[in-house]
Amino acid sequence: MKKKNTSPLLERTKGGLTSVIAALICIVIGLIFGLVFLFILDAEHAWKEGFVPIIQAGFRNVGNETLKKVGMNWATVGQEIVEAAPLIMTGLSVAFAFKTGLFNIGAAGQYTVGAFGGLFCAIVLHLPWWACLLVATLFGALWGAIPGLFKAYLNINEVITSIMFNWIGLYAVNTLIYNRGNGVMYNLKQSQTYALKDVSPRSLIPSKLFGWDMYGTFKYGSISIAIFLAILVAVVILVILNKTTFGYELKACGHNASAAKYAGINEKRSIVLAMVIAGALAGFGAGLYYLAGGAQWDPQNSTALPSAGFDGISVALLASLNPVGCIFSGLFISHLSTGGAQMTQIYFPSEIADVVSGIIIYLCAFSSLFKGKILSLLSRPAKAKEKATEQTAKEKEGNEQ
Amino acid sequence: MKLADYVIEMLNITKIFPGIKANDNITLQLKKGEIHALLGENGAGKSTLMSVLFGLYQPEEGCIKKNGEVVEIRNPNDANALNIGMVHQHFKLVECFSVLDNIILGVEPNKMGFLQKADARKKVLELSERYGLKVDPDAIVEDISVGMQQRTEILKMLYRENEILIFDEPTAVLTPQEIDELMQIMKNLAAEGKSILFISHKLAEIMAVADRCTVLRKGKYIGTVNTKDTTVEELSAMMVGRQVNFKVDKKPSEPGEVVLDVQHVTVPSKIHKNNAVKDVSFQVRRGEIVCLAGIEGNGQTQFVHALTGLDNLSAGTITLCGKDITKASIRNRSKAGMSHIPEDRHKHGLVLDYSLEQNMVLQRYWEPQFQRSGFIKFDAVREYSDRLIEQYDVRSGQGSVTIARSMSGGNQQKAIVAREIDKDPELLIAVQPTRGLDVGAIEYIHQQIVAVRDAGKAVLLVSLELDEVMNLSDRILVMYEGEIVGQFDPKTVTVEELGLYMAGAKRMEV
Numbered sequence: 001m002k003k004k005n006t007s008p009l010l011e012r013t014k015g016g017l018t019s020v021i022a023a024l025i026c027i028v029i030g031l032i033f034g035l036v037f038l039f040i041l042d043a044e045h046a047w048k049e050g051f052v053p054i055i056q057a058g059f060r061n062v063g064n065e066t067l068k069k070v071g072m073n074w075a076t077v078g079q080e081i082v083e084a085a086p087l088i089m090t091g092l093s094v095a096f097a098f099k100t101g102l103f104n105i106g107a108a109g110q111y112t113v114g115a116f117g118g119l120f121c122a123i124v125l126h127l128p129w130w131a132c133l134l135v136a137t138l139f140g141a142l143w144g145a146i147p148g149l150f151k152a153y154l155n156i157n158e159v160i161t162s163i164m165f166n167w168i169g170l171y172a173v174n175t176l177i178y179n180r181g182n183g184v185m186y187n188l189k190q191s192q193t194y195a196l197k198d199v200s201p202r203s204l205i206p207s208k209l210f211g212w213d214m215y216g217t218f219k220y221g222s223i224s225i226a227i228f229l230a231i232l233v234a235v236v237i238l239v240i241l242n243k244t245t246f247g248y249e250l251k252a253c254g255h256n257a258s259a260a261k262y263a264g265i266n267e268k269r270s271i272v273l274a275m276v277i278a279g280a281l282a283g284f285g286a287g288l289y290y291l292a293g294g295a296q297w298d299p300q301n302s303t304a305l306p307s308a309g310f311d312g313i314s315v316a317l318l319a320s321l322n323p324v325g326c327i328f329s330g331l332f333i334s335h336l337s338t339g340g341a342q343m344t345q346i347y348f349p350s351e352i353a354d355v356v357s358g359i360i361i362y363l364c365a366f367s368s369l370f371k372g373k374i375l376s377l378l379s380r381p382a383k384a385k386e387k388a389t390e391q392t393a394k395e396k397e398g399n400e401q
Numbered sequence: 402m403k404l405a406d407y408v409i410e411m412l413n414i415t416k417i418f419p420g421i422k423a424n425d426n427i428t429l430q431l432k433k434g435e436i437h438a439l440l441g442e443n444g445a446g447k448s449t450l451m452s453v454l455f456g457l458y459q460p461e462e463g464c465i466k467k468n469g470e471v472v473e474i475r476n477p478n479d480a481n482a483l484n485i486g487m488v489h490q491h492f493k494l495v496e497c498f499s500v501l502d503n504i505i506l507g508v509e510p511n512k513m514g515f516l517q518k519a520d521a522r523k524k525v526l527e528l529s530e531r532y533g534l535k536v537d538p539d540a541i542v543e544d545i546s547v548g549m550q551q552r553t554e555i556l557k558m559l560y561r562e563n564e565i566l567i568f569d570e571p572t573a574v575l576t577p578q579e580i581d582e583l584m585q586i587m588k589n590l591a592a593e594g595k596s597i598l599f600i601s602h603k604l605a606e607i608m609a610v611a612d613r614c615t616v617l618r619k620g621k622y623i624g625t626v627n628t629k630d631t632t633v634e635e636l637s638a639m640m641v642g643r644q645v646n647f648k649v650d651k652k653p654s655e656p657g658e659v660v661l662d663v664q665h666v667t668v669p670s671k672i673h674k675n676n677a678v679k680d681v682s683f684q685v686r687r688g689e690i691v692c693l694a695g696i697e698g699n700g701q702t703q704f705v706h707a708l709t710g711l712d713n714l715s716a717g718t719i720t721l722c723g724k725d726i727t728k729a730s731i732r733n734r735s736k737a738g739m740s741h742i743p744e745d746r747h748k749h750g751l752v753l754d755y756s757l758e759q760n761m762v763l764q765r766y767w768e769p770q771f772q773r774s775g776f777i778k779f780d781a782v783r784e785y786s787d788r789l790i791e792q793y794d795v796r797s798g799q800g801s802v803t804i805a806r807s808m809s810g811g812n813q814q815k816a817i818v819a820r821e822i823d824k825d826p827e828l829l830i831a832v833q834p835t836r837g838l839d840v841g842a843i844e845y846i847h848q849q850i851v852a853v854r855d856a857g858k859a860v861l862l863v864s865l866e867l868d869e870v871m872n873l874s875d876r877i878l879v880m881y882e883g884e885i886v887g888q889f890d891p892k893t894v895t896v897e898e899l900g901l902y903m904a905g906a907k908r909m910e911v
Binding site for chain 2 (some may be wrong): 030243244245247248251252255256258259260261262264266331
């Protein structure tokens with residue numbers, strides 16, 4: 001009896017579709033919870049001053065004629081896009097490591113060290129933007145490599161090492177930048193690193209893409225082609241994971257290191273490489289953000305790890321670890337946090353947005369549950385058909401015997 | 402016959418999984434005090450049926466009756482409440498607890514929260530006396546033999562006063578002596594009025610111990626027979642759907658040049674300070690099947706791991722086709738012509754979360770045939786996998802795209818055998834290649850291994866099954882405590898003689 005193969009493309013779209021629907025269910029339930037939360041805090045203003053701004057977020061001002069005149073209409077949308085780029089990258093960093101069986105909780109540290117690398121090349125060496133970006137990536141990769149080496153050769157859990165190296169990275173970077181006020185990158189007057197547009201304009205990621213001036217459209221200071229670079233990298237990661245022998249090896253190690261070893265895959269090398277790439281992705285994200293010129297590093301106030309690092313975990317989970325999914329979930333998380341800032345501050349703190357996204361991520365843990373339900377719903381009509389074909393196949397078999 | 406003659410009836414049970422009807426209208430009736438065997442190939446639906454009875458799955462159709470009354474079993478607790486107990490193939494014991502602690506786990510006798518172990522101990526000792534179950538209640542489970550662990554599991558059921566005892570392939574992990582003991586225990590239990598469901602695909606055991614036997618094939622009910630009215634041949638024909646040849650047909654071997662040359666190999670143990678493998682030397686030639694026989698845990702696993710590169714050896718050399726591969730990487734050993742059917746198919750043999758086709762190329766994905774400049778040629782992989790599936794009759798729900806985890810154990814094993822043999826190796830190392838498989842699959846895999854030999858390749862077989870050792874090999878090496886203690890010709894040696902060497906009672910200079 002010959003088994004018929006279901007078309008793999010169909011299977012994959014079905015799987016993808018379920019993931020998307022499951023994520024959407026998480027989002028809707030998360031938003032409902034958020035709304036309830038807002039009502040508990042302040043029922044009177046929950047809807048108009050709380051919930052609506054979160055949902056509208058950057059799009060709130062679009063179409064507002066008064067704001068258009070002062071050139072601010074699309075600016076908050078631009079802000080969302082700018083904030084999304086590093087989130088997509090840290091999301092990719094976490095997702096990539098996850099796919100290879102590693103939990104990269106160190107994206108924040110890799111991001112920090114990457115930011116330092118990029119800013120150093122820009123402020124001190126005045127290198128062009130792409131070189132700075134490359135160095136940011138390399139620094140992130142280096143910071144990812146360390147937990148990878150520990151894991152591969154000493155079997156020390158990468159979660160522990162990367163948490164440690166988050167803080168080591170953060171304080172090392174702060175110390176190097178500040179250097180008791182004498183740091184070469186440190187602008188004493190502003191108490192942060194020098195703004196790139198003043199000291200090294202050529203280190204800024206350009207905002208013109210094939211003649212389209214993004215700044216002209218969005219009128220947001222640090223808008224740049226960063227978002228497109230992030231999307232490009234997401235696609236590259238998708239290809240590496242799903243189409244190449246390299247991705248096959250890495251995933252095999254992630255699923256079953258013993259079997260990978262049996263298959264002649266160098267599982268130690270794979271672990272290190274997976275962490276190197278995860279670190280590189282986080283470092284690249286930091287480069288995309290700090291080389292866009294919108295933010296400077298403040299070594300005295302940055303006593304907490306950059307949130308982009310940990311939000312990466314949310315981005316990755318919401319995307320069901322799909323690299324292309326990370327693009328959308330990155331944009332969404334950025335949309336939410338921008339929305340949080342849009343709420344009327346006298347009624348609600350902007351952290352409400354974090355609460356909402358927290359609930360959504362928490363629900364993502366249940367997404368496999370949703371997925372199962374959706375799949376059974378989707379396959380119900382298909383099953384009936386299958387039954388019929390099975391029946392005929394069996395009859396045929398019976399005849400053969 | 403009165404209805405109540407049956408303690409358990411499973412009537413017209415149907416259970417459907419995505420892509421497969423695991424149980425299709427199956428009826429099973431268990432009499433009080435009988436040993437009822439459930440026979441079927443891998444994937445025939447035996448385990449599914451028992452899981453339904455134990456409350457792990459809910460059937461789509463059909464009902465379960467106990468003493469003639471319809472009962473609903475929604476989870477294992479319901480099953481326990483109905484006095485149904487099960488010894489799983491893989492024991493469910495807390496390794497670091499004592500035997501007694503394991504037995505009372507979940508039904509601990511206590512007074513106001515304080516354990517009353519003395520009563521429990523008395524009861525356990527009584528039970529073990531009555532049924533001839535020798536155990537030391539204070540031994541720690543991880544220190545005792547597999548046979549004793551199994552007796553602990555049986556005592557667990559008896560302690561809970563279960564009346565219906567399910568044994569899921571209980572002999573798969575036992576030595577021949579332990580199997581004999583188990584058979585006796587089962588007979589004692591039945592004589593005391595317990596009803597036993599005995600899942601197996603070993604026909605000799607069923608003939609020896611069971612009163613009746615229900616046969617399943619591909620999820621369907623084939624029939625129930627009295628064992629005293631039937632023969633092994635008839636049972637196997639019912640099970641497989643055709644006549645099965647138990648004797649492996651093979652020509653006398655014509656050993657050629659040396660393919661594998663192992664000299665003075667010593668492998669350190671990971672558990673204790675002694676060496677797990679001590680100064681082992683032998684050769685395997687083209688066109689012969691050399692079998693490394695022995696009781697489990699006598700260094701075979703460690704030796705194979707060192708041979709295949711999974712672990713390091715501390716002394717000795719390994720030469721494959723004249724090339725020293727003592728320090729070669731696993732990939733290079735594979736390239737040099739070594740194929741390895743691993744002992745543990747879940748740990749080493751398969752990436753369970755990969756699809757069948759991805760597993761089919763696990764050893765070869767890097768070959769130009771399957772990739773171009775680092776990009777996998779999906780069409781080539783699919784084509785190759787489809788061919789292997791067809792050629793080696795690997796059955797699965799959705800063919801090449803089936804996730805390996807969802808396949809039955811026998812078909813997982815067939816997939817590994819297909820992959821390793823199709824690599825066209827110079828040396829095939831087959832470790833327990835038919836473990837847990839049914840006669841049909843065993844016959845098939847044995848034929849494939851003989852075919853590899855007849856194609857002029859060398860085969861090193863590592864097996865714990867004496868039948869397999871005697872049937873398949875051209876030369877037998879017995880391993881005891883990490884040493885080779887005997888070399889035999891299967892045509893002249895008896896099973897009893899081999900047993901003595903395997904147990905360490907006799908040895909010769911090799």
